[in-house]
Amino acid sequence: MTVFLESPQGDEIKEVEATAEKLSPLLSQGWHQVPAPAKHESVVLAKEEK
Amino acid sequence: MANVNELMNGWGFGKQADILTANTLAKIWRHTNLNTKPWAKVPVNEDDRAEIGKGHEFPTQLFKSHYNMPTFEISKYASSEFLAWAMAFSLGNVVLTGTGPYQYVIVPALGATNPTGLELPYFSFVQQIRPGGSAILDEILVGCAIKGWKLSIKNSPGRASAMCSVECVATGQYTSPSGITLPAATTPHEFNAGMVTMLTLNGVNYLTGGSGKQFVSMDASWENNFRPGFFPGSGTQDGYQIQGRFEFGDRVFAVQFVVRVQAGSTEYTNLINQTTGSATLTMTRDTNNIFTMLIQKMGFNVVELGNTDGIATLQITGVQLYDATNGLLTVTVTTPQNGVCQ
Numbered sequence: 001m002t003v004f005l006e007s008p009q010g011d012e013i014k015e016v017e018a019t020a021e022k023l024s025p026l027l028s029q030g031w032h033q034v035p036a037p038a039k040h041e042s043v044v045l046a047k048e049e050k
Numbered sequence: 051m052a053n054v055n056e057l058m059n060g061w062g063f064g065k066q067a068d069i070l071t072a073n074t075l076a077k078i079w080r081h082t083n084l085n086t087k088p089w090a091k092v093p094v095n096e097d098d099r100a101e102i103g104k105g106h107e108f109p110t111q112l113f114k115s116h117y118n119m120p121t122f123e124i125s126k127y128a129s130s131e132f133l134a135w136a137m138a139f140s141l142g143n144v145v146l147t148g149t150g151p152y153q154y155v156i157v158p159a160l161g162a163t164n165p166t167g168l169e170l171p172y173f174s175f176v177q178q179i180r181p182g183g184s185a186i187l188d189e190i191l192v193g194c195a196i197k198g199w200k201l202s203i204k205n206s207p208g209r210a211s212a213m214c215s216v217e218c219v220a221t222g223q224y225t226s227p228s229g230i231t232l233p234a235a236t237t238p239h240e241f242n243a244g245m246v247t248m249l250t251l252n253g254v255n256y257l258t259g260g261s262g263k264q265f266v267s268m269d270a271s272w273e274n275n276f277r278p279g280f281f282p283g284s285g286t287q288d289g290y291q292i293q294g295r296f297e298f299g300d301r302v303f304a305v306q307f308v309v310r311v312q313a314g315s316t317e318y319t320n321l322i323n324q325t326t327g328s329a330t331l332t333m334t335r336d337t338n339n340i341f342t343m344l345i346q347k348m349g350f351n352v353v354e355l356g357n358t359d360g361i362a363t364l365q366i367t368g369v370q371l372y373d374a375t376n377g378l379l380t381v382t383v384t385t386p387q388n389g390v391c392q
Binding site for chain 2: 001002003005008018019020023024025027028029030031032033
C-alpha cells in the first residue's frame with residue numbers, strides 16, 4: 001500500500017510506501033497525508049525508491 | 051436522582067472541522083469509561099470586593115468571568131481503537147491507509163510544519179444521563195483536545211495489564227441538549243500483556259532470550275502542556291469567557307520501566323556508557339489489531355536499584371532522544387476502526 005504525502009512547503013507530493021520505516025523520516029520533517037491526486041500525471045510525483 | 055452507571059460517554063473519533071464546529075453523529079462513537087465522574091463545567095463568577103468607592107470592603111455585585119473547565123480523564127483498557135484515537139489526537143500527524151483493517155502511522159506534529167500550527171485536532175464530547183424529554187444530563191462539549199496520556203503495561207493477569215488513560219481539556223463551549231442520539235457502545239478489541247509480541251528497549255530484548263524473564267512493568271506518558279487559550283475574541287458561553295484554542299507548549303514524552311536484576315544485566319552499563327538505541331513495544335491481538343510504539347532513540351537517565359514484591363529490580367528512567375532522521379516517536383496501529391482523526 002502507498003499513500004500520498006505533501007511537503008511542509010506544499011510544493012511537492014510524494015507517493016510513499018505506507019510503512020513506519022518509510023513514513024517516519026518524512027512525517028518527522030512535517031510531511032503530511034493528502035488525498036490521492038485525481039490525475040497522477042498532473043502532479044509532480046517523486047516515487048519513493050524501493 | 052440517577053445512578054452514575056447510567057452516565058453514557060460518546061466522543062468524536064473523527065476530528066472537528068475547526069474548534070467551534072461540533073462533530074456530527076457520523077463521527078461520534080460511544081465507549082465505556084473507567085472514570086466514573088462526569089465532565090464538570092465550572093463557570094466562575096467574580097465580584098467587586100477589590101474596588102474602592104463603595105464605602106466598605108465587602109462585595110456588592112457579581113460578574114461573569116470565564117468557564118474554568120477541569121481536565122477530564124478517559125480511562126480504558128488498551129484496545130486498538132482507543133490507542134489509535136489517543137495517539138492520533140495527542141500527537142497530531144496521522145497517516146491512514148487500508149480498507150479494513152485500517153493502519154494508522156502517527157508521529158508528533160512539529161509546530162513549524164503542522165498545517166494547524168501548534169494546535170492539535172479537536173473533538174466533541176457527549177455525556178448523557180437519561181437523554182430525552184426529561185434528561186438529567188445531555189450535553190455536547192465542543193472543542194476538546196487531548197492534553198496527555200499514559201500507557202501502562204505490567205505483569206498481571208487480565209485487561210488491567212494493559213491500560214491507557216487520556217487526559218482531555220475543553221474550551222467551555224457546549225450545547226445542551228446535545229441533539230445527539232448516541233450509537234450502541236463500541237466493542238473494542240482489547241490488548242493485554244500476554245499479547246506483547248515485541249519488547250526491546252535500548253538493545254535488550256525483554257521478551258525472549260537471556261533477558262526474557264526480567265520485565266516487570268512499563269509506563270509511557272505524553273504531555274502536551276497546552277497554553278491557556280483565553281485571548282481577545284476567544285469567545286463566550288452563557289456570558290462567560292471561553293478558551294478559543296489549545297496550543298501545545300513544551301511537550302514531554304516520558305518512559306519508565308522496571309526490570310528484574312540478573313547477572314550480566316546491561317542496564318547500568320547502558321547508563322554509564324550513554325548507550326542509545328531504539329525501543330519497541332508491540333502488542334498483537336490478531337492480524338486486525340496490532341499496536342506498535344517505536345521510540346526512535348532511547349538512552350537512560352536514571353537506573354535505580356530497588357525491590358518489587360520481593361524481587362530485586364531496576365527502575366529505569368528513559369530519555370527519549372530526537373533522532374535527526376526518524377524523529378522522536380512513531381506509533382503504528384492496525385484496527386478495524388476507520389476514520390480516526392479524519
